[in-house]
Amino acid sequence: MLAVSGVTAVASEDPVATRKALMQSNGAAAGLSGGMMKGEIPYNAAAAKAALASFNAAATAFGDYFPEGSDMDANTTASPKIWEDMEGFEAELDKFQTAAAAAMQAAGKDGPADLDAFKAAAGSVLGTCKDCHEGYRVKN
Numbered sequence: 181m182l183a184v185s186g187v188t189a190v191a192s193e194d195p196v197a198t199r200k201a202l203m204q205s206n207g208a209a210a211g212l213s214g215g216m217m218k219g220e221i222p223y224n225a226a227a228a229k230a231a232l233a234s235f236n237a238a239a240t241a242f243g244d245y246f247p248e249g250s251d252m253d254a255n256t257t258a259s260p261k262i263w264e265d266m267e268g269f270e271a272e273l274d275k276f277q278t279a280a281a282a283a284m285q286a287a288g289k290d291g292p293a294d295l296d297a298f299k300a301a302a303g304s305v306l307g308t309c310k311d312c313h314e315g316y317r318v319k320n
């Protein structure tokens with residue numbers, strides 16, 4: 181109970197900063213993933229696993245930081261559509277969570293066996309970013 185109320189307190193203090201920080205970790209993991217997928221960064225199984233773990237952590241936590249009224253924050257690019265259509269937003273979030281959890285599962289203990297395995301795992305996660313952004317994010 182204590183742990184739960186602690187999380188809620190943090191969430192209500194600055195949910196916008198928290199959800200943006202989670203998305204920035206997605207951005208960093210996507211950069212690392214893309215670099216390896218394009219061959220700009222040598223493939224490394226531990227780095228690949230870290231990127232997938234980062235997606236998975238963000239996917240798990242992200243949905244907790246959308247309290248009513250937090251679309252009015254000056255710093256947010258979250259679309260008001262999230263609160264108008266919470267079900268649709270949650271469906272996009274669910275796709276992201278499912279893909280990230282499956283990718284983590286496939287990566288196993290030592291990370292994806294090779295670049296092709298990583299491309300398949302990360303590709304399915306990265307496909308969900310754009311879908312949600314198109315519907316539920318605005319350009320400021």
Ligand code: HEC
Pocket residue numbers: 196199200201203204206207210235255256257258259269272273274276305306308309310312313316317
């Ligand atoms: C379920 C919806 C959803 C998914 C899936 C999603 N995003 Fe986002 N993303 C958002 C929303 C909403 C914002 C705006 C948050 C805000 O400003 O309050 C955002 C913002 C961002 C930002 C900007 C953060 C900032 O500092 O303003 C980056 C970078 C980003 N997302 C990357 C990604 C990447 C990479 C993925 C896929 C791995 C991804 N997102 C998946 C909804 C999503």
